[in-house]
Amino acid sequence: MxxxxxxxxxxxxxxxxxxxxxxxxxxxxxxxxxxxxxxxxxxxxxxxxxxxxxxxxxxxxxxxxxxxxxxxxxxxxxxxxxxxxxxxxxxxxxxxxxxxxxxxxxxxxxxxxxxxxxxxxxxxxxxxxxxxxxxxSLSSATRCQVSDAATLDTASLSYSDLAEWERHGLLPTFLDLTRACWRTRAYGDFWSYMLVAEGAVDVAVEPELELYDLAALVPIVEEAGGRFTDLTGGPAPQGSNALATNGRLHDEVLARLSSKPLTGLP
Structure with a gap:
């Protein structure tokens, strides 16, 4: 098939x-x-x-x-x-x-x-x-392509919920990341990642997800030319969190987020 x-x-x-x-x-x-x-x-x-x-x-x-x-x-x-x-x-x-x-x-x-x-x-x-x-529909479509933003000070970042970062002990680290970016908005959920695929947003990140929250998003971002991993840089579908970028910004965002590991929920 x-x-x-x-x-x-x-x-x-x-x-x-x-x-x-x-x-x-x-x-x-x-x-x-x-x-x-x-x-x-x-x-x-x-x-x-x-x-x-x-x-x-x-x-x-x-x-x-x-x-x-x-x-x-x-x-x-x-x-x-x-x-x-x-x-x-x-x-x-x-x-x-x-x-x-x-x-x-x-x-x-x-x-x-x-x-x-x-x-x-x-x-x-x-x-x-x-x-x-x-x-x-399939017959009425345009191709998605990620942005070419190369530095965080020109990048737009989207997220879902500050409380999730706080529960994982990562709120200060996340806020430092937002301060490094040109613009931050909480478009939230699937839309953050679709905006990355379209090139309207450059970074989308969440610390707490299930497989059904992210599986469909991965090929869309990657086929648009982006990169999609968990917060450690591992394969996204096997993780419980997500980072999607235009690719050029990915390693820098990973480095900023890895300064403190996920603590997990109590």
Whole structure:
């Protein structure tokens, strides 16, 4: 099966998710629960993941699935990694910056990724060796390319949440990094990384992530010419945090962040 086929199928899965999420966005009677980790989950999160799993069960029954809401169905050589709504807090408050993240992994390698943000009327996608693209559909797309910013004092940095840096004992180190940059904004979640892929932002970084938060983002940034690792410089999908840059700035940012190791959560 070709990467083209996989990528087209990932768009079908994204269509399934969009139908569930967009119809519930800003709904008057949206059902919102609180998970064990104190984060919100909505009926839209669950419905989107269920829709994706139904399509996978029919069309790719031999592939595995790892989803944020319903977990993993065991080990598979090929598996789809799903975050039905990345940015659930935005979704709940009516902020349109949220997306469904869909990645195909073979063993530890991410071969394809789709990020669908229907409230923004945008998608981003990539398959290995085929470039990174953005637009409304496969037939209406422009190629993504990272920036050429070469120094931090000309760089724009995006992040999600200062509290996460504080929990890991890294807030002073992170603030030092922000002071070295030309501009800092918290675009947050998937959008930080898509802006890196588009060349609008030069550095995106987070200290605390799950595989389903980042798998789909990795090939999009890398196929746009960027670099994506964890905060130690290791392979991103195996880490629990993320650094994405235009490539030229990566080593300097890693060096600044490695001055104090992650402490881990209590």
């Amino acid at each position: 070709s990467h083209d086929d996989d990528l087209r199928f990932a768009h079908v899965l994204a269509d399934d998710a969009d139908a569930q999420t967009l119809s519930r966005f800003r709904a008057d009677q949206l059902v919102v629960d609180t998970k064990a980790d104190s984060t919100p989950v909505t009926e839209a999160d669950r419905a989107a993941e269920e829709a994706i799993r139904r399509t996978l069960g029919r069309a790719r029954p031999r592939d595995g699935v790892l989803g944020e809401e319903f977990g993993t169905d065991g080990y598979h050589h090929r598996r789809w990694v799903i975050d039905p709504i990345d940015g659930t807090k935005n979704f709940v408050r009516g902020v349109p910056v949220w997306a469904t993240l869909i990645a195909l992994m073979v063993d530890d390698d991410v071969l394809a990724g789709v990020v669908s943000a229907p409230a923004l009327n945008r998608r981003w996608w990539a398959a290995r060796g085929a470039g990174a693209w953005t637009g409304r």
